[in-house]
Amino acid sequence: MEHIYKHKKKIIYLGILPAFLLYLGFVIIPIFISARYSLVEWNGFSPPSFVGLENYAEMFGNNIFWRSLKNNMVVVLASVLGQVPIGFLLALLVNQKIKGRHFFRTIIFMPVVISAVIISLVWSMVYNYNFGLLNNILSFVGLESWVQNWLSNPDIAMFSVAAVIIWQFVGLYFIIFLAALQTVPDEILEAAKIDGAQGWKRTLYITIPLVKDSILAAIVLCISGSLKTFALIYVMTNGGPSHATEVMAIHMYDNTFNGMKFGYGSAVSIFIVVFGIVLVTIVRKLFAKFEN
Amino acid sequence: MINKKNSLIIFIVLIVGILFTSSVMAQETVELEMWHAWTGQDAFASEVLLPKIEEFQKQNPNIKLKIQVIPNDSYRTKLRTQAAGGQIPDIMQTYPGSEVQPLVEAGLLMDLEGIIDYWTDDLIPRDSLSAYTFNDKVYAIPAKVNYTHFAFYNKDMLKEVGYTVWPETYKEFKVMADKLKAKNIVPISLGNKAKWVLQSIYISTIGDRLTGIDYLEDVLAGERKFTDPAFIKALDVIKELADEGYFNKDANSLNDMEMRQAFYQKRAAIFFGGAWDIGGVIETAKEENMNVGIATFPQIEGEVAPKALSGVTGSAFSIRSGLSEAQKEAAIKFLKFFYSEETYVDLLRTGSFVPAKVDLPADISPQFQEVINLVNEHQIGPVYDAVLPINLIQTINNGLQSLTTGEMTSEELAQQMQDNL
Amino acid sequence: MNNKIKKIDKFKKIATYAILIFFALINIYPIFWMVMNSFKTENQISINSFSLPESFMLSNYTKAWNAVSLGRSFMNSFIVAGISVLITVAIGSLAAYFISRFEFPGKKLIYSFFIFGLLVPIHGTLVPIFILMRNIGLVNTRVSLILPYVAFNLPLTIFILSSFMKSLPKAVEEAAIVDGAGYLRIFWSIILPMSRPALATVGILNFVYNWNEFSFALVLINDNKLMTLPLSLSLFSGQFSTDYGMQMAGLSMALVPIIAIYLLMEDQLVKGMSAGAVKG
Structure with a gap:
């Protein structure tokens, strides 16, 4: 078998080439240019001046940057621990032959496509301190003490925002898992049923190992997506109050385009990429270990 | 019958014809790329500025304006990205002070000294151009003055707690606010999610009054400091408003629309806004049968500049440097047409203040006349974000949020600003 | 015994529906709210955005459509998003x-x-890409959007597709190779049909991303004739006021094609291997 493959190496490389070139030209080269900017001080208008690693030094000495990193980790954890299991559960549920599965499949995906503007407006109202749905429900069931200033209290605002992010992107993992579940032949599930492997056991021992590649893919996507998260928080809280919900991408955007510090902003971009590589590598190593 | 030879001749004739006409056209038509942020929701833009641009194009068929409208929120991102790539439009809207300064410093804008006499001082006093003046050269001409501080209050709600007139002093104001609170009415509706509200609307006027209107310039020149007790006192006023619970509790997560909504829904008795809110408030009050009064912040003890009112010129156009002679001529022609006496009078009719000396038209609304009278009692002071450098704007915007959430004291914020100077 | 299983089954069924209906409700609400407000006047929205509209007035829709030439932007977005998805x-x-x-x-x-590309934040590449496009003379063309859209979607596409393709049984194509079929034929007639669920997934995700993309479109397009939908929709907010009624109407219209595409692809999403070219 192997020798056939070897003969046609050329075809393999040729097949990958178009994707490789486009990706190189419009993702890799720009981020390398950005890496170069991270070594200069530049307001975007006047000529840049070389400052070496000063932007990185400034970044690591900046409390707000560290806070944005911490906030970002809240999003990463909430997403990995929230979106992946919920997405998987929902995919399992609608993969059954139940009534209305068409409808559910569509509606579960919807938040992914709704504009961040609308999501932010609606959830701000749910979280509203005075007449928001959430506080109303809490009061109604007698949990007044749980009533919170969900978005204005800097101690909890990040968690309130993270909850919305979970909700918004569950649909994305949902369809990835739904697709993956189609590779599990019905016969296997049926056979397990006859053998008496019931419910969650069947899921745990048979289904999950069969779709483990997709689960790893989902986790990696989750981490990378969370590290870049921007739009929803930007419109929902603008990173406030007082940096309480500022994540790295907002820190970068704010410094680049509002603060006109292109060098500093680029340094943050580069950090996001490097930090992401580290996280993803750790997860993949853990996963490989787990498999053995 | 068309053979090869014939078609070749036809082809050549065509090409020559096209080249000829286009070269003639090129001599006559000047193309100018123009960017502005007037999307048409605000009356001053939809009723005056945008029609003016259209009129200019009709009157000057040989000047072709290629217009790009970019919403305010994204305007900076687009301008700064393209400028970083070495490209800016021929005529562009520019924002006052530290926003336009880097463009000037990079030599991207044409100074208007050669033509400024057309406006100064008969129509526009030179003083009104200060936000666009660098090294004694003017780089843009503004259409409006945006006063950034007005108090809008519900007269009926104030009456409920025994106030038929707006309190004279801050002390009295606090007594009134306490009474409102006792009646379960939120005294002041605030929406500070976008962070500029407490800065532009509140601290600018309060600060100007307590520190004097030259304070910011003095600080930037190193003659005074942000740790000056007068400035700390101004910050303390905002902190007090927050600590005493005069704002709605979720002030930092509402936008300015939600802020006005709470006022219209009678969930709050007062909101502080800018001149841009006047038209909407008057209109909504009429439709909803609300009794709305307009005032400014009551007098605070120890004011250096009583009756200071923060305001800044805006809606200005700049011209790119390095235009061809023909383009330059066309661009100047546009500016002269656009910033005309007629424009300023029309702007007054839509309830906007203008930086020009023009007579009030007879047909302006009585409500706006009242506001004009109010403004005339005041002296204009600087708006913080039109004077401070960008990093300090960010510091104070975020700092004021921290002040209201109790994460920072006034002294700490003042110190931080001084450090970042 | 039998009874017990039946009871468990019934409980499972109820729980399933309870969970799904719960999600359906919180997912529908934002859309419902948006559509409701698209039928209201500016004043009605600013006074109460929770109430039902007094009538189904369509003026926000017609106004929004004309005010920012939504028809043209729809066309532009279809062209840019569609071509990008196909290439990706x-x-x-x-x-x-x-x-x-x-x-x-x-x-x-x-x-x-x-x-690696999954980790690149797009805002960090705005300036470099603008400069790149300017140097190759593509600023202000549709191609200047298609290129970064394709490039930025490739990592996700390759990632999802390869993890899916990896899980397909090896046996199928080994048999085909023995039969003497070429790589590309195996790809075209065996692997692709079997990967339909994953293809549908990436097709949907790419389309959603391209349809909503704002930043590249903002900085790379200078011509009103080429504006994509998110740019046009952003024109409903001014410096001091936003026309929420028109914005909601515009956003509601923008949602329709994307839901249509999803419904179209969704069928493929669950047409698993059993319906594919090869069974088992």
Whole structure:
């Protein structure tokens, strides 16, 4: 078998080439240019001046940057621990032959496509301190003490925002898992049923190992997506109050385009990429270990 | 019958014809790329500025304006990205002070000294151009003055707690606010999610009054400091408003629309806004049968500049440097047409203040006349974000949020600003 | 015994529906709210955005459509988003096929290289890409959007497709190779049909991303005639006031094509291997 493959190496490389070139030209080269900017001080208008690693030094000495990193980790954890299991559960549920599965499949995906503007407006109202749905429900069931200033209290605002992010992107993992579940032949599930492997056991021992590649893919996507998260928080809280919900991408955007510090902003971009590589590598190593 | 030879001749004739006409056209038509942020929701833009641009194009068929409208929120991102790539439009809207300064410093804008006499001082006093003046050269001409501080209050709600007139002093104001609170009415509706509200609307006027209107310039020149007790006192006023619970509790997560909504829904008795809110408030009050009064912040003890009112010129156009002679001529022609006496009078009719000396038209609304009278009692002071450098704007915007959430004291914020100077 | 199983089954059924209906409700509400407000006047929205509209007045829709030439933007978005999706899925699936089904030198490196792209924040590349486009003279063309859209979607596309293709049984194509079928034929007539669920997934995700993309469109397009939908929709907010009624109407209209595309693809999403060219 192997020798056939070897003969046609050329075809393999040729097949990958178009994707490789486009990706190189419009993702890799720009981020390398950005890496170069991270070594200069530049307001975007006047000529840049070389400052070496000063932007990185400034970044690591900046409390707000560290806070944005911490906030970002809240999003990463909430997403990995929230979106992946919920997405998987929902995919399992609608993969059954139940009534209305068409409808559910569509509606579960919807938040992914709704504009961040609308999501932010609606959830701000749910979280509203005075007449928001959430506080109303809490009061109604007698949990007044749980009533919170969900978005204005800097101690909890990040968690309130993270909850919305979970909700918004569950649909994305949902369809990835739904697709993956189609590779599990019905016969296997049926056979397990006859053998008496019931419910969650069947899921745990048979289904999950069969779709483990997709689960790893989902986790990696989750981490990378969370590290870049921007739009929803930007419109929902603008990173406030007082940096309480500022994540790295907002820190970068704010410094680049509002603060006109292109060098500093680029340094943050580069950090996001490097930090992401580290996280993803750790997860993949853990996963490989787990498999053995 | 068309053979090869014939078609070749036809082809050549065509090409020559096209080249000829286009070269003639090129001599006559000047193309100018123009960017502005007037999307048409605000009356001053939809009723005056945008029609003016259209009129200019009709009157000057040989000047072709290629217009790009970019919403305010994204305007900076687009301008700064393209400028970083070495490209800016021929005529562009520019924002006052530290926003336009880097463009000037990079030599991207044409100074208007050669033509400024057309406006100064008969129509526009030179003083009104200060936000666009660098090294004694003017780089843009503004259409409006945006006063950034007005108090809008519900007269009926104030009456409920025994106030038929707006309190004279801050002390009295606090007594009134306490009474409102006792009646379960939120005294002041605030929406500070976008962070500029407490800065532009509140601290600018309060600060100007307590520190004097030259304070910011003095600080930037190193003659005074942000740790000056007068400035700390101004910050303390905002902190007090927050600590005493005069704002709605979720002030930092509402936008300015939600802020006005709470006022219209009678969930709050007062909101502080800018001149841009006047038209909407008057209109909504009429439709909803609300009794709305307009005032400014009551007098605070120890004011250096009583009756200071923060305001800044805006809606200005700049011209790119390095235009061809023909383009330059066309661009100047546009500016002269656009910033005309007629424009300023029309702007007054839509309830906007203008930086020009023009007579009030007879047909302006009585409500706006009242506001004009109010403004005339005041002296204009600087708006913080039109004077401070960008990093300090960010510091104070975020700092004021921290002040209201109790994460920072006034002294700490003042110190931080001084450090970042 | 039998009874007990029946009871468990019934409980499971109720629980399933309870969970699904719960999600359905919170997912529908934002859309419902948006559509409701699109029928109201500016004043009605500012006074109460929770109430039902007094009538189904369509003036926000017609106004929004005309005010910012939404028809033209719809067309532009269709062209840009559609072409980008086709190119991404075509070249991405080919790359994913070779990466997931073959061993060759440098495979791991190439794969990691593509995954790296998942981590690149797009705002960090705005200035470099603008300069790049300017140097090759593409600023203010549709191509200037298609290129970064394709490039930025490739990592996700290759990632999802290759992890899916990896899980397909090896036996199928081995048999085909013995039959003497070429790589591309195996790709076209065996792997692609079997990967339909994953293709549908990436097709949907790419389309959603391209349809909503704002930043590249903002900085790379200077001509009103080429504006995509998100740019036009942003024109409903001014410096001091936003026309919420028109904005909601515009956003509601913008949602329709994307839901249509989803419904179209959704069928493929669950047409698993059993419905594919090869069974078992």
